Amino acid sequence: MxxxxxxxxxxxxxxxxxxxxYDATELDAALARIRAAFGTARVYYAMKANPNLTLLRRLHAQGVGFECVSPGELARAQHIGAAGERIIVNGPAKTPGEYALGARLGATFILDREDEVALLPPSSRALVRVNPALNISTHDHLATGAAHSKFGVTLEQAPRVLAALRAAGHTALGLHVHIGSAIRDARDFTAAFGRLTELRGQTGPLGVLDAGGGWGLGADLHGIAREAHATAATFGAQLWVEPGRYLVxxxxxxxxxxxxxxxxxxxxxxxxxxxxxxxxxxxxxxxxxxxxxxxxxxxxxxxxxxxxxxxxxxxxxxxxxxxxxxxxxxxxxxxxxxxxxxxxxxxxxxxxxxxxxxxxxxxxxxxxxxxxxxxxxxxxxx
Incomplete structure (x- = not known):
């Protein structure tokens, strides 16, 4: 600071x-570091890290989108004027109200389980969250990419969910992976991206690879970004990222x-x-x-x-x-x-x-x- x-x-x-x-200078500097490392990647702020409206408005004015994981967070995004491609709706147990508000705002949904396809509003855009089932070098409560965590579908399930999305008339944008929080060891991200590449040839065309966030404050951001971009390129996809703690x-x-x-x-x-x-x-x-x-x-x-x-x-x-x-x-x-x-x-x-x-x-x-x-x-x- x-x-x-x-x-x-x-x-x-x-x-x-x-x-x-809060130090506005440091907030701006963190966003600049992320953009310097990830370049053309689209940035969505994981609102759960700090949902203060003043901070959200500041990020919104700088072109940042928002990842929302509750009805209240979606309401905050709506309140500051975010809509459409500036909003992602995530979470393992979304409510009917979240689907309805997300649809009204034109948001992108991240699917966390197979039967969620049937719950989507008509003609939705969606990503499929994949759990790479790894041993993550962080506290167990923060390891969302571990096999025992409640998040995401398995590698085997992911192609089926993408196919089901297309069959139901939705836009299957691509894949999402977020393995945890406060992760300093870049090898965890390398392993996660490596697991995703196992799906090449099974997914059909993908427009987006959302690499999540979770980078520890001392992590090699440029190294993680290079590997994330390389993985997105193997699918011909645009890279999205979702910094939360790192940003604020x-x-x-x-x-x-x-x-x-x-x-x-x-x-x-x-x-x-x-x-x-x-x-x-x-x-x-x-x-x-x-x-x-x-x-x-x-x-x-x-x-x-x-x-x-x-x-x-x-x-x-x-x-x-x-x-x-x-x-x-x-x-x-x-x-x-x-x-x-x-x-x-x-x-x-x-x-x-x-x-x-x-x-x-x-x-x-x-x-x-x-x-x-x-x-x-x-x-x-x-």
Whole structure:
């Protein structure tokens, strides 16, 4: 991030903590890196990573499309004016409402199982998601291309689904493969693309190969792009990609203040953000960089513990900090993806505000919730 400690202190002072801050410069830079690597590939943002409307509008204005995996995400795409070839509808268990809205918007559907062909609205465009059944070098909960995952059809089923699409009068655009998230080892992508090439001669003509996303923040993007383009070329297809975390993670930081410390079985620094603000560490052991925004003599090793009455409410373990005191400010990095998006109202905790920094100015892009916001729907039901 290009934001300095002074920037972050000023934001925390003005808007309070916990607080999500985003750097517009880094968001634009990530998109530029993707386009530099993948060239002519069409880019669809995996909205689930961070669906904030301000960020979506910014990406939409830069020609990015959207991959939607819920009725609410489709509604967001519609709300910002995305339609037609700018929308992909994905997901393993789509509702009738998703098919209907997707059809009205002219979206492309990604089929996740054989019997989904019969559920499509008339004359739909569709891709068939293939599960390459690999051992993926990421957390098990993130390995969507593993044989035991719930996603996609098998290599053997894929040609049948394409044929069924054509027989039903739909446009069978091509194939889709997305093997997981936070994958740093490019060999996983090489293996997935290699499995797809086994289908040459069995699929009929393909217009699109959607190579998904899932690239780790330190992955060899240019190497992955070369292989993806080469695989698309074997089918004579256009390449599509679906970055999510890669596009927004490094643009976002979660700011949290120290509440106090305690020394029991371990050394704990207690902070005002936790699992309700950033679930990834508890959900699948994600490790986020932690930066103390103060200087003081004497360092120690601490676990960052949130305020929830849950033993698993830890943002990080074994972090080296200079003698933390109440009021100190910490920056949790790489939090722009699946941070605010996964935040919750568990314990009736109000979700934090979100602010965007651009050209020296902070803009509130989501106000901090109040307890009244949380129970409004309950009062209305009574």
């Amino acid at each position: 290009s934001l300095t400690s002074e920037h972050l202190h000023a934001a925390a002072q003005q808007y309070g903590t916990p607080l999500y801050v 993670a490094q643009a976002g930081t979660l700011l949290t203040r120290v509440i106090g410390t305690k020394r029991t079985g371990r050394n704990f620094t207690l902070v005002d953000a936790g699992m309700t603000e950033l679930l990834r560490p508890m959900l699948y052991g994600a490790q986020h960089p932690v930066t103390p925004l103060w200087h003081r003599e004497g360092t120690g090793t601490w676990d960052l513990a949130g305020p929830a009455c849950e033993s698993g409410d830890l943002l990080a373990r074994d972090v080296t900090l200079p003698a933390p005191q109440a009021g100190d400010l910490l920056a949790i990095g790489e939090a722009g993806a699946y941070g605010a998006a996964m935040s919750s109202n568990y314990l009736t905790r109000a979700r934090p505000a979100e602010v965007l920094h651009e050209n020296g100015t902070w803009t509130v892009i989501r106000r901090r919730e109040t307890p009244q916001d949380i129970w409004q729907a309950e009062d209305a039901a009574g």
